Amino acid sequence: MNLFTQLRELVIDSLTRMVDAGDLPAGLDMAAVTVEPPRDAAHGDMATNAAMVLAKPAGKKPRDIAEALAALLRADPRITSADVAGPGFLNLRLSDVVWQGVVAQVLEHGADFGRSAMGQGKRVNVEYVSANPTGPLHVGHTRGAVFGDALASLLDYAGFDVTREYYINDGGAQVDVLARSVYLRYLEAHGQEVAFVDGTYPGDYLIAVGAALKDKVGDAFVDQPEDVWLEQVRDFSTDAMMALIREDLKALGVEMDRFFSEKSLYGTGLIEAAIDALRAKGLIYKGVLEPPKGKAPEDWEPREQTLFKSTEHGDDVDRPIMKSDGAWTYFAPDIAYHYDKVERGYDLLIDVFGADHGGYVKRMKAAVSALSDGRVPLDIKLTQLVKLWRNGEPFKMSKRAGNFVTLRDVVDQVGPGVTRFHMLTRKNDAPLDFDFAKVLEQSKDNPVFYVQYANARVNSVIRKAEEAGIAADDATLRAADLALLTDEAEQAVMKKLAEWPRLVEIAARTNEPHRIAFYLYELSSSFHALWNRGNDDASMRLLQEGDAATSQAKIALARSVAVVISAGLGILGVEPAKEMR
Structure with missing residues (x-):
């Protein structure tokens, strides 16, 4: 179904024939030969770099190779012209039948047009969101949740076996702070006046949790010392927050396959097993680190620590995994968690982190490299900040959450589909502006509207045809x-449809689901341009009165656009609009 792959196979076959004929030497590595859209559409439909990349190893001039290759390619009925440009690039033009065949392929395969076997069933773990279970998800988590979920869907569409995973950070001091905050709300539910000191969570969302705790234990914890209630309140509060987070994710259309508790790593030997695995490789030692950059020597107290020799796997410095007092550092359970994922047999690990975790990337990659002996790649994607606006002005809301805007605030304002699509209109590592007015604007400048409008137009013309x-x-x-x-505007749409299978594989290979959103906007633009041609030229309208055959051909093209839009929106987790209101 990938037309670019098919044409590349034709190029490789032609090159092989040149080798057999003695025009090229045997043993050439053709892995770098590509067939892709030309930078300038005026140059042709496709371009190949074959002559440029093979000239040096073949000991020939690029133009000589290109001319000979062009002669062979012109004999194929799919090729209407093959022209050598510049030092040896080869531009190809394809017959109308090829582009018309793309429409036939879309209609034949439906939602599977563009689905790839590239992943070969390899097992991939995508960990995303993984917010501290101390409150509702905020707008920053929203972007990570959308990105991670769309990436998981993209990889599934490209033939990988994907697990969506959430790492519950319930093993650190922050859950003790949560428990103390809920305890204050519990006392409040008993009619006591309370004060939220620095370090506690004052959000109104804990009022219901405190009341629920009262319903469960009555007054058993009232005025009791912390050692009596802390552990039980911590477990109760964490469960309540995770229930809230699950509801937030559900509102966004995100469903995890697995939740992994950090707390399960402690006291079970899992951390020790991971560190022992590194120790067996000679990567754990006692040592003293150099002072951090910017620290004057007099401000630095050198202490012997247990260190992971992460520099042997690409890190800048070795990292402590145990403090001088014998307690694990924050890095140790993260090593153990990723060791567990490696032991589960995944072929690829992907972590989606917030922008504030940039300093964690190299050490985490080093750990996975060491634990898997380089067998399991770890790709870490950072999602940058989201700035909220309304009509060009900074926008803040949600006293319920304390001091941040929640995921539910955003979804309740604009809906899950709009939220998800707009979160993918920028590359993950670029800052994102989210203007509540603009994301609902019905204009070409609003990508989600423009794409949905294209789908709605297709449904409209099908209804009118049947009427x-x-x-x-x-x-x-x-x-x-x-x-x-045969019209140029119709061909533009067909050519854009032909790019879909190739685009899916590129997006999956680079772990960049935003490419899907970009493509859908471009496809929709081509379709709207075709539609608008009918405003001035009646022969270009999709519905031709009294001419069923022409109408059905034009509607078939439109329907193929809707099929691909629906598939792309499905990857993004957005419901296609059947009509616009």
């Missing part, structure tokens, strides 16, 4: 005479 007595069901459209589609 006019013209069959427009999928079975009829698959039998349409696509040879009637």
Whole structure:
């Protein structure tokens, strides 16, 4: 289904014939040969770099290779022209039948058009969100949740076996702070006046948790010392927060396959097993680190610590995994958690972190490299900050959460589909502006509207066709005479459709789901341009009165656009709009 792959196979086959004929030496590595859209569409439909990358190892001039290759390619009925440009680039133009065949392929395969076997069933673990269970998810978590979920769907669509995972950070001091905060709300539920001191969580969302704790234990913890209630309140509070987080994720359309508790690593030997695995490789030692950059020697107190020799796996400095008092550092359970993922047999690990975790990337990659002996790659994606606006002004809300904007605030304002699409209109490592007015604006400048409007227009023309007595069901459209589609604007849409399978593989290979959103906007732009041609030229309208055959061919093209839009929106986790209101 990938037209670019098919044409590359034609190029490789032609090059092989040149080798057999003695025009090229044997043993050439053709892995770097590509077939892709030219930078300038005026140059052709596709371009290959074959002559440029093979000239040096072949000991020949690029143009000589290109000319000979062009002669072979012109003999293929799919190629209408093969022209050598510059030092040896080869530009190809394809026949109308090829582009019309793309529409036939879309209609034949439906949502599977573009689905790839590239992943070969390899097991991938995508860990995302993983927020501290101390409150509702905020807008920063929203971006990470959308990115991670769309990436997981993209990889699944590209043939990987994907696990969506949430790491519950319930093993650190922050859950003790949560327990103390809930205890204050518990006392409040008993009618006591309380004060939230620095370090506690004052958000109104804990009022219901304190009341629920009262319903469960009555007055058993009232005025009791902390050692009596802390552990039980901590467990109760963590469970309540995770229930809240699950509801937040559900509102956004995110469903995890697995939740992994950090607390399960402590007292179970899992941390020790991970560190022992590194020790067996000679990567754990006692030592003293150099002072951090910017620290004057007199401000630095050298202490012997247990260190992980992470510099042997690409890190800048070795990292402490145990403090001088024998307690684990924050890094130790993270090592153990990733060791557990390696032991579960994944072929690839992906972590989605917030922008504030940039300093954690190298050490975590070093740990996974060491634990897996370099067998399991770890890709860490950082999601940058989201700035909220309304009508061009900074926007803040949600006293309920304390001092931040929650995921539910955003979803309740604009809906999950708009939220998800807009969160993917920028690359993950670029800052994102989210203007509540603009994301609901019905204009070309609003990508989510523009894409949904294209899908709605297709549904509209199909309804009108059926009302006019013209069959427009999928079975009829698959039998349409696509040879009637010859206009330049129609070809522009077909050529953009042909890019979809290639785009899916590129996006999956780079772990960049924003490419899907970008592509859908470009496809929609091509379709809207075709639609608008009908405003001035009646022959370009998709529905041709009294001409069922032409109408069905044009509607078949439109329907193929809707099929690909629906598939792309499905990857992004967005419901396609059947009509606009």
